[in-house]
Amino acid sequence: MSTTLQSLRSSTPFITFTIAYAVFTDQFLFAAIVPVAPFALQQQLGIPEEKVQFWVTILLGVFGVACFVTSAPWGWYSDRSSSRRTPFLIGLFILLGATILLWVSPNIPVQILGRVLQGFASTIVWTTGLAVLVDTVGQAHIGEYMGYVGIALNAGTLVAPLLGGVVFERCGYNAVFGLIIAVVGIDILLRVVMNERTPSTGEVCLDKTASLSSLDLEAAPSTTKDDVPIISATSTVDTRPASSLPPIIRLCFSARFLATLWATLVLAATFSGFQTVLPLMVHDTFHWSSIGGGLIFLPLTFPALFxxxxxxxxxxxxxxxxxxxxxxxxxxxxxxxxxxLVEKDLPDQQALLCVLLVLIGSCMTLALEPLLAEITGGATRLDAENAKSGAVAVGSYGQAYALFNMAWAGGNTVGPLWAGFIIEYAGWKTMTWTLGLLSGVTAIPVVLLCGGWIFGRRT
Structure with a gap:
């Protein structure tokens, strides 16, 4: 029985579920307060109604800034830690601290501190957690398994505002945080039970203290002009020293990787921007309650199932x-x-809003999975380059996902500020077309560089 339990703790489905649930929890804590915040800021902290949108925007922006600032050092630490499980568990204490502060905060400064800690906890999930996942399933299957992470992310976006709005309206402010504590409790249990395992990619896996030259291999990885790892049975180990720069710096010299980061930032900005303004928009335009403010996320997040x-x-x-x-x-x-075109309280305009949100949610799913696969591929190519040079293998996945998290955090910072301030000073119409223009422009570097330079020589 103990052997069976041990196998379950380190199995691919269980580790995938644990990482996905950690992402769900991270997003749940972020989003559950979104439909509640406009009412809670007035009732709990006495913020005037005309200042509510401003402070909602600031609090969501602070979360993104905290993610951005903590990503690089945490990714560096995660790649050099002897176990990814330990830093993953550290995130639990930070997450608990953030939850408690957001619950009992008597004023705006404590709310801001709670959001800062929440942003740090999010960094741990997106750097260490995703690195554990790629260690488990391998680069060849990471796109599919990142799809499950995407479902968890969108489920948190959908379920959290809906449950947060319903519970707040029916049971009050404290009940919302009782629900959040229950979600965090399950996350704690899963992270404690999970037992990480060594990478099982089916490829050569290097120990963090071993070099390629110490392994009994007849073939060494090399790269093509398109920077795609290949195996040559006749190649010899190149013993030239690898660059002394950290992987997080070397990845930033890749135009392909930078294009992926830019696309990630824009996607996150659109995602978080809608989270900021949708509840208030449907409240002001359609006169919906906090429950309606939560339900409007359903058409936006449903496409994540694909x-x-x-x-x-x-x-x-x-x-x-x-x-x-x-x-x-x-x-x-x-x-x-x-x-x-959505500007009046009419049934056909409500239907139009839902249809357009389904399209936007579908587009987010179409873009997110390839972008995550590109991030993983960037780290894989860099590790292959290190292996070719015979360098000590430290690993790059944590730092690659740290850069992804920085881009996502940058979007989480820019999105609420962009959407919130533009809708306040220029209106809904200006906010929507500016986000649309940003998305259209982003398609250019994506088609040219994501997957390699489009006009490059095929191998």
Missing amino acids: GPLVGRLTDRFPNSGRWFATSGFLIMSVSLVLLR
């Missing part, structure tokens, strides 16, 4: 990711611009 399918196709047909992501940004651009 994330694993998109990821699987990306894994099977590597160049398809470029076209999935490009199509996603182009269709999203048109849909965002068309949102300016």
